[in-house]
Each structure stands twice: as C-alpha cells, then as structure tokens.
Amino acid sequence: MASDEHPLSHPRDWPTDVPASGAWKPGDPVGNRQFVELFTERPMMLEGGESLGNITCAYETWGTLSPTADNAVLVCHALTGESHAAGQNTGGPQGDGWWKDLIGPGLAIDTNRYFVVCANVLGGCQGTTGPASINPATGKPFGAAFPTVSIRDIVRVQASMATHLGIETWMGVVGGSMGGMQVLEWALMYPDRVRSIAPIATTLGSSAWQISWSAVGRMIVALDPKWNGGDYYDAAPGQGPHVGFAIARSLAQITYRSDEEFESRFGRSLVEPHQIFGSWDRFQVESYLDYHGVKLARRFDANSYLTLNKAMDLHDVARNRQSRQCALERLTAPVLTMSISSDTLYHPYQQQEIHDLVTAVGGHSEYHVVESPFGHDGFLVEGDAVGAKLGDFLERVHKGDL
C-alpha cells in the first residue's frame, strides 16, 4: 500500500546504470560520422572573447556533391540533436536520424539530387569539440573550462567545414529551433555563401520567455551535486549528474509539447491503477517525462546542455547590428519560414516577424503555419507537412526559379 510508505521520503527511483556523460569519445563507434580538424594553424577567436584552437568537427553527408558544387544543403540541428539527421536505424550506434522523414532518396531533402550535410555543433557532444572534449591545456575534459560559445561561433565552425568540403555556396541552409538560429546567422554572416534559407520554429532573438525556461533548466542541472561544478567525467555510471539532467529535460519536454496533446494522450491515467495517494506515485504523464529525461541523459552530455542552452539565450541577430531590421538588410537569399500552430515556446508570432521583416527590407519571403497539436516538437513530428513545403521550396531553388 502506498499509504504505508513515508510519503515524502522517497523520490523517484532513477536507473543506476546511466553513464556520467553520454558524449561520444574517441574509441566509441563512429557510425556514419566523418571528422575534420579545423582552426589548426591559428585558434578561432570566439564572440565572447576567448579563443579555441584545433576544433574537431563531426559531420555526416548523404548524396553526391555535383561537379559544380551547386546542390549542397546544410541541415542545422537543434539543442539536443547531432549530425545523424537522416537514415533509419540499421543497428548502428546512432539509430534513426532525427529528421529521417525529411532527408533521403525521394524525400523533401532529396538525397538523389542534393548533397546533404549535417554537422554536430561546436559545444555539442557527438564528435565536435565541446565540454566533454580533452582540453589540451590540462589533458582532461574541458568541463567548466569550456568557453561560452554563441550561435555565430557555431556557424563559423560550419563555414570552415564547408570550405573543407569544397562547398563555397549552400543551395539551402535549413533547420528548426536552435537549428533555425544557425540558419538565420548563416544568411547574415555569409550572405554570399547561401542561396536560400528555411528557418523553422525559431526566432530572430531569444525572448525573455525562452530565456526563462533555459535558465531554470540550467539551474536544475547545477543543483545536482553530482554535476560537481562541471567535473564529472571520471564518475562511474549512476554517479554523474543524470538525475538533475533528466529533470531539466523533463521540464523542457513539457515546453516542447502542448496541453492539447498531453490531455488526449495521458489525461489523468495512472502508472499503477489505484496507486495514487503515495507522494511519489505517478501519473502516466510523469512516467513519460521521466522516460524522456533519462533517455537524454544516456545520450547527451550535461555540460553540452548548459553550453548550448546559453548559446541559445545569447542568440540575437541584432547584436552589434543595430536592430533586427538592419540585420536583415544583409540578407540576399529567399526565405521560407515555418511555424507550428501550437508552439508555445517559439510562438508563431516570432516566425511571422521573420516573414514581415524580410518582406519589409525587400527580400523574398514565404511563410507557412503547420497546423499541429504537437507544440514546438511539431517541426520534428510533422515530417510530412514540414517536408511538403520545404521540398517544394528547395526544388524551386534547385531549378533556379527562386
């Protein structure tokens, strides 16, 4: 009986086999990753003032680059994504690609026609240099010593990778959420290297609302004593910051979804029928949140989560460019912007603003709202609807109609 327990003394049982960090590290299976060493001759000066040299960039590619290199599409991943954007799970270490419904032969981002690239971002944890990488100054993982990076820094690394791949100009740069932030910065930092962009479910500058969620998530990770100031890479499984990290992810997962979806999917269903009065008895929705929290902790790195959340908070196309509108005057590429109707984290008005300002400065802008109950995650879940518009847009760019 639940009522026999001390109701407040036993929080959730967490699995004890979660690694201290889910970061990829040299020696782990590489899957389809390729690697390039960048900034080897002189370090990159980061926007925040620190510098970083010998940056490894992990990326994946699909399709074939045309002889004139005019069919390359860059896919930018979101906060907890990675380079493995496409492909079904074939038993390899990486599972399904996070945008597998959009990228592949005959799909919206058609790998029969386009050469598609997705790179793990700077500060990430799946092969590109980040907090879990070895700090050459100490021979140990950077941890808390990893510098603050911005979306612009992330894009600069991608630009260096593009040069390495022989891609002077992307036919398209596309992505949602944090990926969309990179898309926007690509078009503003390198207008000559981008023929079209598709920012999805994103914003010209993180709002106070978005910063709030991010800030609380970061505080939760740091509350876990096993985060240990960012130094946990030597910890045994179950001894890292996975509980704080999982709770931070649970919080984020709510903001990625919607009341409507949760109500139709879970309502007030219980994990164990009739077990409701114990303080830590769970409703189904709690089990769902726990599941997603632990799932992320197994495959991601807590310090990368902090680093990239901070990068998102810093995102502001107006920084050092006077205003959002002044920033967008740099833009020359045609733009397809998309919203998810039920997104309460990156509200549709933020994408409407992109459309309105691009139009105001005389650019070519198309805007589409995907009707969906899945909230912010709609840009991942609604592959068919997002793909239909995106595929049509890219096809017109490819044909030279845009």
Add this chain to the structure above:
Amino acid sequence: MASDEHPLSHPRDWPTDVPASGAWKPGDPVGNRQFVELFTERPMMLEGGESLGNITCAYETWGTLSPTADNAVLVCHALTGESHAAGQNTGGPQGDGWWKDLIGPGLAIDTNRYFVVCANVLGGCQGTTGPASINPATGKPFGAAFPTVSIRDIVRVQASMATHLGIETWMGVVGGSMGGMQVLEWALMYPDRVRSIAPIATTLGSSAWQISWSAVGRMIVALDPKWNGGDYYDAAPGQGPHVGFAIARSLAQITYRSDEEFESRFGRSLVEPHQIFGSWDRFQVESYLDYHGVKLARRFDANSYLTLNKAMDLHDVARNRQSRQCALERLTAPVLTMSISSDTLYHPYQQQEIHDLVTAVGGHSEYHVVESPFGHDGFLVEGDAVGAKLGDFLERVHKGDL
C-alpha cells in the same frame, strides 16, 4: 571580466541567510491569526487512508457575523497563500493580504457587510497542521511522515472550522487556482452549506499539463541534497533546501505569467549591461525569477510545497463520483466562474467546462473572462476586474436575488 571566470563552475550565488523552513511555528508572532483545535476527540480519516488527529487550524476573519449567520464568505487560498488574505501591511508580521484589493470595507468582498474568513489549509505552513508541525508520535516535525492530503481533506477541515465559528451555511465560497479547487469541492461535498460559489482560474480535475509542471517542481525540491528526505527543520539558515525550493518556484513563476508580459517587461535586458558571455551572467528575467524563488523560500515550507502540489495533482471532482457531470449534479448553489484570458496553466477552456457542465445539469452559471496579459496570476493581479464581477455576484446573493 566574465570571460575570465570558469564559465560553468559557478552557478548563481544564493543568499546564505534563508531559513531552512519559512513555516510559522508556535512562539512566532501570530499577527491576526486565530487558532482552533479540531478532531481532538477522534482523528480525521484522510481520503488516502491515513488518519490525523488534533488538527490545528489557523484562520483570520474580517467584518462581523450577522445574528443569523447569513453573511459569511469563505475565501480559499491558492498553493502558496495563507490565511492573511486581506489588509494592508501595517508593520505586522504578515504584510499585505494576498487579495487586499478585493477584501475590505467597500471592496468586492465587502467587510462592512460580510463576515469574511480565510483559513490556512491542511498541509500548509502558516499555522494549520502541516509537515512542519510537531508529530505527536515522535515529538519532531512530521517532515516526510506527513500523510498525503487531498483537496477534500482540506475542505473537511474547513467545514469543521466553520462549525466551530457557528457558520452552518456560507453565503459564498470563493477562490482561485487551488482555492478554486476547494470552492468546487465545498459545493459538492456540502451542498447544503453553500449558498453560492465562485471558482476562478481553476479546473474540475488537474490536467496532464498541470500535473507535469507540479511533478517537475516537486522533483526539483527533492533533488536538493539539503531537502534531506524531508528532514531539514533543524538545519541552520542557508543549510535548508532553499536553493531547490527557489528553483522550483522560479519554474512555477514562469507558468503563472505569460510570454507577452515577460517580453514587454524584460525583453533581453541584462542585469549588468554588457555582461552577457559569462555562463551565469543574467538577463533581467533571470534575476526576476531568482527573486521570486528566494522570496517564497523565506516564507514557505518546502515540504508543504510538496504536499500541496500533490493535493492539487489529486484534485478531480469525478473521483468516486462516476464523472464530472455526475459530480456536478450534486451542486445546488449558483456559480460564477472566471478565467484569465492569457492563462496557459489553467487554460480558459477548463473554466468554460465548469460553466458548460453546470448549465448542462440545470444549475445557475455565470461565466466571465478577464482580459489580461498576466497569465494565471491575473486572478491575483487584476483585482479590479475580478472584484467587479465577484462583488456584483455576491451582492445579488446577499440580496436574495440569486
């Protein structure tokens, strides 16, 4: 320079003088509280199966009970409220009443005409028995041994208090959020003792969405090692669970407000101009959230927060009553329901449902949406708008027109 710091190693500085618990305890200034001992002869059997005897109930009253006791209004407080609902801060220990704009001479809940009562809820921490109270079985605070309570348990204690006060029938029972849950249960558990009700910004049953936020908040408190399984009452100031508690409150504070308000109030303003690239440099909205987190930790008890969040998750008028509609068939009192237009925690459709179901079972129902950008907190912030409708409703009840 922020960039000279190790960016991930120093989370927010928290004040070191926060008491381990903000609970009121015997010997502390009583302010305007009165106390009554209830269930002294036989313990109360709680809905979850445990029992609790010798329950102290702290309450405050304003105005004068009429000779026929027909002018009594019960005000039910929300999650972190208390009995001090009315009155300006006069230098006493309790400060402003949480609904001071609505309760007072000539105000909507007119203390010149009505006898107004507000009781601290069972499981709370401002004088009514709760986790910080002494457990007679051990001589120490209950802590984790405090039983799970439900909204119905809370209302049963209030009913016993009403009898003690000589109030057989309330002219009105009113409240918002968790207060509104009590309002609904009053009308369903004691239909003969309630002449009217006004549930505001509340629900007939907590949704998966509401449970999600509550669950994550509770997990954050329990993540703080200084929560110590609920046993922290002996800890020195700064050694209790105030950091986890403050972060949980910060999270809740976001859900109580709105994107629109945050954007117009904070936007991307920084606490220290130009200090932005340090990992823990703060935007103004972060400072605001920290402030509200610490403020609550100073005046509330973390275990009460867990207990009452759980009570809210358990709230479901349909439990053991077949369905929501069947439950509402018990209701005889006229109902005024109110929503806040921008409330994304207790969405207006939930109050619309109250109105629709009361109407469907043949009851008298009035429904009003308060247009406000303040989100769920609008029921507290928009005193004038809420008071205008509530005052009119109570006046008609008082005159016998309803």
